[in-house]
Amino acid sequence: MLAYERFGSGEPLVLVHGISHRRQAWYPVTEQLAEHREVILFDLPGHGESPDLVADDRSVKDVLQEELVALFAELDLDRPHIAGNSLGGRIALEAAADGLVSSATGLSPAGFWKGDLDFLYIRAHFAALQASARVVKPAAPTLARSAFARKVLLASLMTHGDRVDAENFLGDLSCMVAARPALKRIFKEGVPFDADIAADIPVTIAWGTKDRVLLPYQGERARNQLPGAEHIWLEGSGHVPMADDVQGVVDALLLGSSHGLRSTVADVA
Template sequence: MLAYERFGTGEPLVLVHGISHRRQAWYPVAEQLAEQREVILFDLPGHGESPDLVRDGRPVKDVLQQELIALLSELDLDRPHIAGNSLGGRIALEAAVDGLVSSATGLSPAGFWKGNLDFAYIRAHFAVLLAAARLTQPLAPSLARSGVARKLMLGSLMTHGENLDRDRVVGDLNSMIAARHALKTIIAGGYPFDGELPADIPVTIAWGTKDRLLLPYQAERARRQLPNAEHLWLEGSGHVPMSDDVEGVVDVLLRGSSQGLRSSVADVA
């Protein structure tokens, strides 16, 4: 059984973190969301406190889909709303394709890179992140006392890493190292998103303008590929926007799961 948390009141909203992260990625926005939604956070297989990712010869996509279906069944959730970041955003889109959810929101969802060279950049980015995490792990508790150091340590993922406290940063770093086998397995099985979204499932895609992992031009590719979705920019946010723009992300998630969006969030031009 995957590790999860469930709290709040209202329509259920399942939140899916990105590759090498953990459910705590949503903590900056979870409290506000819980005022209007029943929030479900969980750790993906091989991440956080969940069991290892076991393929047994299955494609990675099928493993992740089956684990999500099992979790929804265990929690007695019938077509909840879903939102995800990065890999989690891709999982949210796949759940919409499969008709498992009532709405889907992706924050910089994976799957819209150009080709092999573009994907090689993503693989290299994660390889550097993991190597840096392992190198700095012994010093991380001391380094992370400084807001400037936290900002630098997390600079490739978010623009305001200093917003996270020391314990969160150290915990995320340790979680990334612990998830390295799942990270390598998922990256090895990666391929572009090619699903067809059902017309009756609202989909929202929001992209940080300062995303340094899934570069912002991919938002334009997503818009061309999924013209019926709502497409938004999160101004000044990085790849993991939940700490960069708490109010903006909360608004996107609430409105996305209500089939509406605030006018103050800029549409993709």
């Protein structure tokens, strides 16, 4: 069973973290979200406190979808709203394409790169992050006490890494190192997103203007590929925007998970 947390009240909203991260990535926005939604956070297979990613003869996509469906069943969730960051955003879009959810929101969702060269850049970026994490891990308890050090070490993922407290910084660092096998397996099967999403499932895409992992041009590609979606720019935010722009992310998630005319939703305010 995947490790998860569940709190708040209202329409259920499942939040999916990115590759080599963990459910705590959402902590900066969960307090505000829980005032309007029942929030479900979980660790993907091979990440955080969840069991290893075991694919056997299945594709990674099938494994992740089967785990998601099993989580929905375990928590008695019938087509909940879903949102995700990076890989989590891709999972959210895939869930929408498969009709498993009522709405999907992606924060810099994976899958909109141009071709092999761009995908190689993304893989190299995470390889560098993995190597850096392993190098600094012995000194991490000391470095974590410095807001400046946290900002520098997290600079490729967010513009305000100093806002991640020392405890969560250390947990994220350990998770990144431990998630290496899952990361390698997921990247091995990386392909662009090309699924069709039914028009009656609302989709929202938000992209940080300072994303250094999935560069902002990919947000434009997502706009062209999903013209029926709501598209939002998160000004000044990096690839993991939850700490960079708490209110902007909360607004995007509430907007994306609202029924009816999303532009008139009262509970975003």
